[in-house]
Amino acid sequence: MKVLLINGSPRKSGNTYTALAEIAKQLSKHDIKSEILWVGNKAVRGCIACGQCKSNGDKRCVFGDYDICNEVISKMGECDAIIIGAPVYWGQPASQALAIQQRMLYAGGGNFQGKPAAAVCICRRGGATAAFQTLQMPFQMCNMPLIGSQYWNIAYGREEGEVSKDIEGLQTMRTLANNMAWMLKKIHDVNTTDTPERETWTPMHFIR
Numbered sequence: 001m002k003v004l005l006i007n008g009s010p011r012k013s014g015n016t017y018t019a020l021a022e023i024a025k026q027l028s029k030h031d032i033k034s035e036i037l038w039v040g041n042k043a044v045r046g047c048i049a050c051g052q053c054k055s056n057g058d059k060r061c062v063f064g065d066y067d068i069c070n071e072v073i074s075k076m077g078e079c080d081a082i083i084i085g086a087p088v089y090w091g092q093p094a095s096q097a098l099a100i101q102q103r104m105l106y107a108g109g110g111n112f113q114g115k116p117a118a119a120v121c122i123c124r125r126g127g128a129t130a131a132f133q134t135l136q137m138p139f140q141m142c143n144m145p146l147i148g149s150q151y152w153n154i155a156y157g158r159e160e161g162e163v164s165k166d167i168e169g170l171q172t173m174r175t176l177a178n179n180m181a182w183m184l185k186k187i188h189d190v191n192t193t194d195t196p197e198r199e200t201w202t203p204m205h206f207i208r
């Protein structure tokens with residue numbers, strides 16, 4: 001089984017990457033493969049409603065050669081689940097992440113239908129819950145079961161790598177991976193426990 005992880009930050013090794021890497025590491029403990037695909041730092045087009053992806057029937061976006069959209073669609077033909085991660089920009093997911101998500105689901109929806117999905121958002125201080133909900137919404141209308149964690153799938157940090165100091169945030173990522181692994185095993189009829197693995201909660205409050 002394999003989970004595709006989308007790093008929707010223009011910073012390749014930023015906090016979104018660090019959070020996704022924590023998920024990947026935890027998934028591997030459950031013998032589940034993963035791959036982190038970076039959105040890049042070049043222009044990403046939004047959907048222009050041209051309808052070409054529907055008329056040619058090959059699940060490809062016309063802008064797909066310029067960014068990772070078509071790569072995501074074809075990789076999802078082989079993957080069993082997807083997690084999209086994005087930094088919070090102005091209280092919403094970074095626009096590159098949103099553009100890829102909207103186009104990949106519109107053009108390649110059939111490769112996503114029914115597969116578990118999760119959103120992950122990273123921010124300095126605020127707006128993460130709104131951004132998280134925004135990224136969850138498209139999955140909810142593609143028959144994709146949403147995977148949560150012990151908290152919303154959120155972690156905090158500003159400069160690259162700072163999210164490593166968010167002890168609870170990284171635990172939230174590992175719990176998300178545990179829940180994803182458990183769900184995939186249930187769906188694919190692989191022998192597993194009755195409930196997902198749980199760590200002892202490591203809370204980390206803003207006021208300390």
Ligand SMILES: Cc1cc2nc3c(=O)[nH]c(=O)nc-3n(C[C@H](O)[C@H](O)[C@H](O)COP(=O)(O)O)c2cc1C
Nearest residue numbers: 009014015016087089090091123124125126157158
């Ligand atoms: C244009 C822009 C807007 C941002 N808006 C917010 C925001 O609304 N709330 C917040 O807490 N952090 C905001 N940030 C900070 C980023 O969310 C934060 O640095 C995050 O860790 C970046 O993730 P990355 O390292 O994966 O790129 C913003 C950063 C940028 C560049």
